[in-house]
Amino acid sequence: MTIIKPRIAILGIFVADLAFRAKRLPVMGETLLGQGFAMGPGGKGSNQSVAAARAGGHVSFIAKLGRDSFGDIALKTWGADGIDTSHVAISDTSPTGAAFIFVSSETGDNAIIVEAGAAGTLTADDVSVAEKAISGARVFVTQLETAVAASRRGLELARKHRVTTIFNPAPAAKIDPAIYKLCDYVTPNETEAAEITGVPVNTVDEARHAGDALLKLGAKYALITLGANGALLHNREQSVHVPTYKVKVVETTGAGDAFNGAFAVAIGEGRPPVEAVRFACACAALSVTKAGTAPSMPMRSEIDALVAKGS
Numbered sequence: 001m002t003i004i005k006p007r008i009a010i011l012g013i014f015v016a017d018l019a020f021r022a023k024r025l026p027v028m029g030e031t032l033l034g035q036g037f038a039m040g041p042g043g044k045g046s047n048q049s050v051a052a053a054r055a056g057g058h059v060s061f062i063a064k065l066g067r068d069s070f071g072d073i074a075l076k077t078w079g080a081d082g083i084d085t086s087h088v089a090i091s092d093t094s095p096t097g098a099a100f101i102f103v104s105s106e107t108g109d110n111a112i113i114v115e116a117g118a119a120g121t122l123t124a125d126d127v128s129v130a131e132k133a134i135s136g137a138r139v140f141v142t143q144l145e146t147a148v149a150a151s152r153r154g155l156e157l158a159r160k161h162r163v164t165t166i167f168n169p170a171p172a173a174k175i176d177p178a179i180y181k182l183c184d185y186v187t188p189n190e191t192e193a194a195e196i197t198g199v200p201v202n203t204v205d206e207a208r209h210a211g212d213a214l215l216k217l218g219a220k221y222a223l224i225t226l227g228a229n230g231a232l233l234h235n236r237e238q239s240v241h242v243p244t245y246k247v248k249v250v251e252t253t254g255a256g257d258a259f260n261g262a263f264a265v266a267i268g269e270g271r272p273p274v275e276a277v278r279f280a281c282a283c284a285a286l287s288v289t290k291a292g293t294a295p296s297m298p299m300r301s302e303i304d305a306l307v308a309k310g311s
C-alpha cells in the first residue's frame with residue numbers, strides 16, 4: 001500500500017544547541033571540567049520538523065532566523081531533509097538563538113537553557129502570513145518556545161481550517177487557559193503536565209489525574225509523555241498507557257520532539273491515535289540511542305522496523 005505523505009505545518013524555533021557532557025551541573029562560582037562538547041541544530045519546532053520529515057511527512061516549518069552562521073546551519077539542516085522553508089523569515093536585527101544543554105555523562109539526561117533569539121520576535125501577525133501553509137496541512141504542531149500570541153494564532157488558524165492541532169506546551173508556562181480549547185492533542189512531559197495542572201506526575205495514575213485536568217481546560221486528548229515509561233493517551237472515552245521500547249540510552253535531549261514529530265505524521269496518515277502513539281514512542285526510543293537532537297532523529301524505515309519487532 002502506498003501511503004501519501006501527509007502535509008504537516010510546524011511553528012516553532014531553531015537554535016544552535018551547545019551541548020556539554022559532564023558528571024553534574026556546576027554550582028554557582030564553580031568551574032567544572034567537561035567530558036565532551038557538540039554543537040548542532042536544535043530548537044523544539046525545528047527538531048520536530050526534522051523528526052516529522054524523516055518519519056514520512058511533507059513538512060512546512062514556520063520560523064524566524066538571524067542573518068548569521070547559526071542561521072546557515074538551520075537552512076542546511078532543513079535542506080537536507082526536504083523541509084519547506086517558504087515561511088521562514090530572516091531578521092536583520094536579531095541573531096539566531098542558542099541553547100545551553102547539560103547532558104549527564106552518567107544517565108544521558110539533560111537540562112536546558114534556551115534563548116530563542118530572532119525566533120522569539122515572531123508575532124501573531126507573522127504567523128497569519130503563513131495561513132496558507134497551515135490551511136493546506138493535515139496536522140499543525142506548535143510549542144511554547146515562540147511568543148504565546150504566535151503559538152495561539154497558529155492554533156486558531158488551524159482550527160479555522162479544521163486542521164488537527166497538536167500543542168506541545170514546552171517549556172511549560174502559566175498561560176491563558178483558553179488556548180487549550182484550540183487543541184486536539186496536548187503533549188506535555190511529566191514535569192510540564194505537573195506545572196500546568198498542579199498535579200504531581202510520578203506514576204501513570206497521577207498522569208491520569210493531570211490528564212483529567214487538561215481535559216477540563218478544553219483539550220480533546222491529553223497525551224502525556226513519561227520518558228522510559230512510554231506515554232499516556234487520555235480522553236473521556238479511553239485512557240491507554242502505551243509502554244515504550246527498551247533501548248540503550250546515549251542522550252535523551254530531543255526525545256519529546258521525536259515523539260511529537262512522528263505522532264503528527266501518524267495522525268496525518270489517518271492512523272488511530274493509539275497506533276500513532278506506538279509509532280511516536282518508537283521514534284523517540286530510537287532518538288535517544290544517539291547523541292544530539294535533530295541529528296538523532298531516525299528514518300521511517302528504522303521506526304517501522306522497531307514497531308514491527310515490538311518491545
Ligand code: RIB
Pocket residue numbers: 015016017041042043044047098099112114145253254255256257293
Ligand atoms: O527539546 C530539545 C530542545 O529544546 C533542544 O534542541 C533545545 O534547543 C531546546 O529548544
